[in-house]
Amino acid sequence: MGDLKYPLLSKNGDVTIGALFPIRSIEKLPSFEFTQKPQLLSCSSVNLRGFRMAQTMIFAIEEINQSESLLPNVSIGYRIYDSCGSRLSSMSATMALMNGPESSVGDRCNGQSPIHAIIGETESSATVILSRTTGTFKIPVISHAASCECLSNRKDYPSFFRTIASDYHQSRALAYIVKHFGWSWVGAVNSDNDYGNNGMAIFLNTAQEEGICVEYSKVVETIKKSTAKVIVAFLTTSEMYMLLKQLSIQNITGLQMIGVESWITAKYLLIPNSFHVLGGSLGFAVRKNDIEGFSDYVIKSFWDTAFPCSQSETNSSQYASRCTVNQDLLVLRNYNEDIPEQRYASNVYKAVYAVAHSLHKLLKCKEKESCEKYLKIQPQQVVEALKKVNFTVKIEDHVWFDSTGGVVARYEVVNWQQDSDGSIQFKPVGYYDASLPPDQRFVLNTENILWAGGQLEVNGTNMFILLGEQNV
The missing domain is CATH 3.40.50.2300 (Response regulator)
Structure with missing residues (x-):
């Protein structure tokens, strides 16, 4: 999986959304014999459902970035981590999301969070841990699959939302x-x-x-x-x-x-x-819910941007390294037979759009004009904006959150x-x-x-x- 300080998939933007998905399912722990410096955690065995969730998130972001009406002139970036279905990997990724890249710490004394929201986790228990960790910093967490009724407690999870029902x-x-x-x-x-x-x-x-x-x-x-x-x-x-x-x-x-x-x-x-x-x-x-254009996207556009491993780019050490580390994912390059049954994909799609609509309001955007994209947006402001979102996505689902942060x-x-x-x-x-x-x-x-x-x-x-x- 690589160094957990760095995301599996990432892209810079004016605003940034973080995410944790179980893209692989087997975690290998390093040796704790203390005869050498501990090695990094490694993960294997691709979880296709988790991988599709990451692809759905990037698809939604690219769609929004091309929109003239939602967040015009503002680009959304992303930092997606592989939680490996493990509490240990998930916690490490959560800390990395909240702190940002190690190299940028000295540049972030402006009081602005490196991310504006986190999409995830998938399991309920992992989401409890994620929400409790980020809650102190009032970073909004939107889960696409964590359905435990316990997460409806606003006293314990004031910054938690979900696009799946309790x-x-x-x-x-x-x-x-x-x-x-x-x-x-x-x-x-x-x-x-x-x-x-x-x-x-x-x-x-x-x-x-x-x-x-x-x-x-x-x-x-x-x-x-x-x-x-x-x-x-x-x-x-x-x-x-x-x-x-x-x-x-x-x-x-x-x-x-x-x-x-x-x-x-x-x-x-x-x-x-x-x-x-x-x-x-x-x-x-x-x-x-069939997301129009998603099936074609996962075959062509996603791979060209996330893992550009074509012959013409093999000279790039950056791309070569990324492609080598993710050989197990590259096997799925031409596979899309599972797409019709990706029912959780629409929940990820709606979660991304919920964040985008919140930022659209906070950045005082005007349709087909511009946004005040240099405003400093704090996570707590996104939390409050998420409570008020009310919109319909192209899959004809009406999205809004009730008083517990949940959906119908x-x-x-x-x-x-x-x-x-x-x-x-x-x-x-x-x-x-x-x-x-x-x-x-x-x-x-x-x-x-x-x-x-x-x-x-x-x-x-x-x-x-x-x-x-x-x-x-």
Whole structure:
């Protein structure tokens, strides 16, 4: 990954947005034998979803930089760090973002922050750490994926915003599915962390309100011995992957899975024989929004600007070094088949635009004219401006933040179905929209659902609820 003092992807601008994404997923720690100077942390194994988030951020910034109406004559720069899905790397990157490049410290005595906002993190627990660290300095953090209800506490996280809904809504919606199908006896397991504990508490409260009895239980062995045939899995993609592997190894099939947005549309889970376990899965997904021009951008424009590794530029030691360090990313240069299911991309896109609209107001910009781009903007001013943003992006989403820094909860309900050619599709079969009246928020088209085992009707009266830390 290179020196954590320096970003993986960067570009200078009049104003700067920082970001932390899990672009790689395996962290290698240096030796602590103290026989030599400690080496830098290194990361490997590309996380495609995290990489697409970084590309989406740069795409949105380039789009804004070309706009004549939003921030005219002001360029946005960026500093994107790879958090490697690690608390250690994330903390190191956070400190680097707040302090700026080591070489510029002597030049920054003007009282102006090196960055104006941070996009990230992806996991809820990592975002808690990020927000607590930056909160003292009143630097706004906008997350695209951290959904723990705990982050809605404005006393603890006064500078936090997010373009994904709080899990308060998803946890309650799980209880509504349980009630909808008449399942009255459930088992429940959660990870012992911010996301799992908060999500479990909300689910239990709602289940009690709806007259649902809950029994705590362990996972694979209990599933194997139980007569319950329905499992609600509130897990990270990686946790769901491990559960999937264990269920496959022990040949446990025919279970009806009810899932959440972290894994229900994750193609990472489409491993050999996975459909035997996950076929018919039903769950809540982040709504899909096609960002016009993004697919073409990730094939051509992004690589030309971020990693210019063409033959004509191989003489540049700067480019050669960057390309050598990121060989694992360059493998993805011509790949875009995953783009249609990049549901979190629109959240990153909206987060960047939220910062841009805030800066547009603070710099006293006038449409198609100019901005007072040399004004000193403090992070706290951006925080206050973010509270007042109200705009619509080209993907036709209306963006504004409520009193907790969150957005309205809108989920698509999807069903894992297999086409005639054997490919697995995530078919929409309903929705949950918290902006609608209570009796209209949750709609499920049961006649379009294909259940586990290819059944058109669901059987059984018992189920398990699994809650765990979110991860995309």
